[in-house]
Every structure is written in C-alpha cells, then in structure tokens.
Amino acid sequence: MSIAQPAIVPDRGAFALYVVMNVVGNKQNVIAQCQSIHQLLTDLNTDQQDAKLHASVAFGKAFWESLGQQSPAELTEFRQLGEGETIAPATGGDILLHIHSNRHDLNFYAFRVFLEKLSQDVEVLDETYGFQYLDHRDMTDFIDGTENPQTAEDRANVGVIAEGEFAGGSYVMVQRYIHNLPAWHRLNVKAQEKVIGRTKPDSIELEDVPAASHVGRVDIKEDGKGLKILRHSLPYGSVTSDHGLLFIAYCHRQHHFDAQLESMFGETDGKKDQMLRFSKPVTGAYFFAPSMAMLNSL
Ligand code: HEM
Numbered sequence: 185m186s187i188a189q190p191a192i193v194p195d196r197g198a199f200a201l202y203v204v205m206n207v208v209g210n211k212q213n214v215i216a217q218c219q220s221i222h223q224l225l226t227d228l229n230t231d232q233q234d235a236k237l238h239a240s241v242a243f244g245k246a247f248w249e250s251l252g253q254q255s256p257a258e259l260t261e262f263r264q265l266g267e268g269e270t271i272a273p274a275t276g277g278d279i280l281l282h283i284h285s286n287r288h289d290l291n292f293y294a295f296r297v298f299l300e301k302l303s304q305d306v307e308v309l310d311e312t313y314g315f316q317y318l319d320h321r322d323m324t325d326f327i328d329g330t331e332n333p334q335t336a337e338d339r340a341n342v343g344v345i346a347e348g349e350f351a352g353g354s355y356v357m358v359q360r361y362i363h364n365l366p367a368w369h370r371l372n373v374k375a376q377e378k379v380i381g382r383t384k385p386d387s388i389e390l391e392d393v394p395a396a397s398h399v400g401r402v403d404i405k406e407d408g409k410g411l412k413i414l415r416h417s418l419p420y421g422s423v424t425s426d427h428g429l430l431f432i433a434y435c436h437r438q439h440h441f442d443a444q445l446e447s448m449f450g451e452t453d454g455k456k457d458q459m460l461r462f463s464k465p466v467t468g469a470y471f472f473a474p475s476m477a478m479l480n481s482l
Contacts, residue, residue: 186352186475188344189240190222191282192414192434193336197236200284200314200418201291202358202430204277204469207247209305215251215482217298218279222476224297225283228290237285237294240434241479242356242471247278251482255472256350258438262357262470266449270460272359275467277309280358282432284416288313310467312360312430314418322429323363323419324462326380327387331403332415343414343434352475355438357413357445359465360420363428368462379458398459402444411440428463438470 207214218241225237243251245259265272281298283291291313299306322328333339345353368376373384381399382389393400404411413433421427435441448457474482 186477188340188352188354189473189476189479190225191238191240191284191416192343192354192473193339194236194238195339196284196316196416196418197286198316199286199288199291200282200416200430201295202310202312202314202360202432203281203295203308204275204310204358204467205279205281205306205308207278207305208307209302211251211305213305214279214302217302218281219480219482221281221294221298224294228294232287232290235285235287235290237283237287237290239281239283239294240354240356240473242280242282242354242473244276244278244280244469244471248472253482254349256345256353256355258355259472260438260470262468264468265445265451266456270449270456272445272449272465272468275309275469277469277471279306280356280469280471280473282356282416288315310360312420314420314430317419321419322417323365323427324368324376324380324459326376326382326384328417328429329415330382330387333412339414341436342412343436345436350472350474350478353478354434354436354473355441356471356473357431357433357435357438357441358467358469358471359431360467361428361431361463361465362421362426363463365427379462394458396455396458398448398457401447401455401457404443404447406443411443413440413444426466431465434473441470
C-alpha cells in the first residue's frame with residue numbers, strides 16, 4: 185500500500201506553516217532536505233510528546249518534470265482566473281512545504297533547520313504561519329471546515345489518490361487571501377450570512393443558498409456526487425498588516441479545484457463568489473505531493 189505524506193490525512197493542530205519556494209541552486213540538495221524533513225519531525229515528536237508535527241512536501245509541475253518524473257494526468261500549472269477587480273493570480277512555485285502541529289515554535293524551528301543547508305539553493309516566495317482562530321473560525325468569524333471530510337477514512341478517500349502509479353499522492357492547491365475586515369464588518373450578520381451561504385453562530389446551511397454565495401459557488405455536484413476536497417486552511421497575519429486565510433487543500437483529483445475556482449471567479453456562468461468582494465487572493469499555485477515511497481525514491 186502506498187502511504188501518503190503525514191500532513192495530509194490527520195486533522196491539523198492549532199498551528200501551521202506554509203512555505204512556497206523556487207529552486208535556484210542544487211536540486212539534489214533540495215530533494216535531500218525534502219526527504220529528511222520527515223525524519224526531523226519524527227525526532228522532534230519523540231522529544232516533544234505533545235507536538236504532533238506533520239509535514240508534506242509537494243512539487244510544481246515544471247520542477248517535478250525537471251527531475252525526470254512523469255506528472256499525474258491532471259496536474260497543470262495554476263492559471264490566472266477572473267477579470268477586473270476579481271482576479272486569482274497565478275504565482276507558482278517549485279516546492280511547497282506544509283507543516284502543522286500544536287507548536288508554533290517547532291514549526292519555525294523545523295523550517296529553520298530545513299533551510300539551513302539550502303540558503304544558496306532556494307528562494308522563498310511566501311512563508312506564512314497560520315493559527316487556529318476562535319472555535320475553528322475564519323477571520324470573517326464564520327466556522328471554516330464544517331463540510332470537510334471528518335473520519336480518517338473519508339479524509340483519505342477525498343485527499344489521496346487511491347490507485348495506479350501515483351497512489352498515495354495528492355493534488356494540492358494553495359492561495360493566500362487577504363481579507364478586508366473593515367468592509368466585512370460594515371455588513372450586518374444577515375447580509376454576511378447571504379455572502380457565505382451559512383449561518384454565522386453555528387454554520388447551518390441557509391434554506392435558500394444564494395447562487396453567488398461562497399457555498400453556492402463551491403458546493404458543486406457532478407452526476408449527483410459532490411466534488412469534495414480536503415481543506416487544511418488556517419487564518420494568518422497581524423492586525424496592522426496583511427491578514428486573512430491561507431487556503432490549502434488536498435484532493436485525489438485536480439479537477440475539483442479547477443471546477444470550484446472557475447465557479448468562484450465567474451468563469452462557469454458569469455456569477456462571482458460574493459466573498460471575493462471582501463477577500464483577495466495574492467498567491468495561487470498547484471502542486472503534487474507524492475507518496476512517501478515516491479518522495480524517497482527521488
Ligand atoms: C466552505 C470560507 C476559499 C472551497 C467554506 C465555508 C466557509 C469558507 C466559512 C463554510 C463552512 C465549511 O463548510 O467549511 C472560505 C474563505 C475563503 C475560502 C474565508 C477565502 C478567503 C475557498 C476556496 C475554495 C473553497 C478558494 C476552493 C477553490 C470550499 C468548499 C467548501 C467551503 C468545497 C464546502 C462547501 C460545501 O460543501 O458546503 N469556505 N473559503 N473555499 N469552501 Fe471555502
């Protein structure tokens with residue numbers, strides 16, 4: 185059986201780190217660090233019993249293929265979507281490192297050790313530290329994750345490729361969103377609920393979900409089946425600087441991300457996700473997280 189990388193299936197701890205990098209130097213050095221991050225975290229978990237550190241390392245299509253590897257069938261580079269004020273930029277990246285745990289300090293420590301030997305070899309495009317906010321809420325104060333698959337079995341079925349050459353692997357999507365909270369808080373609760381498509385106190389789906397609400401855009405069915413994804417997003421930032429949601433999700437198909445993004449950014453039926461009036465993505469990239477065996481064979 186092909187085993188997925190450790191960060192993917194377990195639920196996240198209270199803290200996470202998301203780093204997107206380009207490789208500018210020795211690829212083999214970089215791959216060696218990507219392989220050894222898992223042992224580093226295993227050692228830290230042995231020393232620090234409550235830490236529950238988990239990582240996954242994923243690769244952008246061009247970099248993956250530059251290693252002489254074939255890409256899984258659906259993997260593409262992220263393409264820019266939308267127009268005018270509502271754009272999802274494509275900012276790319278060769279490598280994504282995602283660590284989650286119960287310890288912000290150890291996320292920082294692990295990345296510092298990871299980078300120590302790579303200062304000449306990678307350029308960091310984005311390094312974002314996420315934290316659990318209130319009772320699993322996004323900074324809009326709405327609960328985020330209600331419809332995420334919950335059991336380990338469901339999470340693995342949604343998040344990980346089950347069969348074939350790429351079994352144990354996963355498609356990954358990352359977008360960093362910056363929220364405009366003053367504008368958001370000018371809406372009353374009823375108006376906010378119409379933007380999200382769920383109630384604010386307890387995340388119950390509205391009886392009549394507006395088509396342009398967030399849920400109305402991303403709750404997509406094909407042949408009667410919902411396009412599920414496994415989200416690992418967390419809020420990030422500081423009050424006086426950028427803050428919002430670091431959106432990250434894993435899936436056994438990239439098609440689910442493509443369909444949800446096209447729907448959010450007005451490319452399916454011209455309707456745009458109303459949430460995008462209050463939050464703008466500033467990064468966007470697709471990656472492939474190989475199984476442990478495939479990562480170790482590079
Ligand atoms: C649901 C927030 C971006 C996909 C939700 C919910 C909230 C939320 C509050 C409802 C509760 C839940 O089921 O988790 C946000 C925020 C975002 C964001 C604040 C960025 C600013 C995205 C993106 C995608 C996405 C980029 C995918 C491309 C989903 C899906 C659901 C969901 C699939 C579950 C829908 C359902 O089945 O009812 N999101 N989201 N979200 N979101 Fe997002």
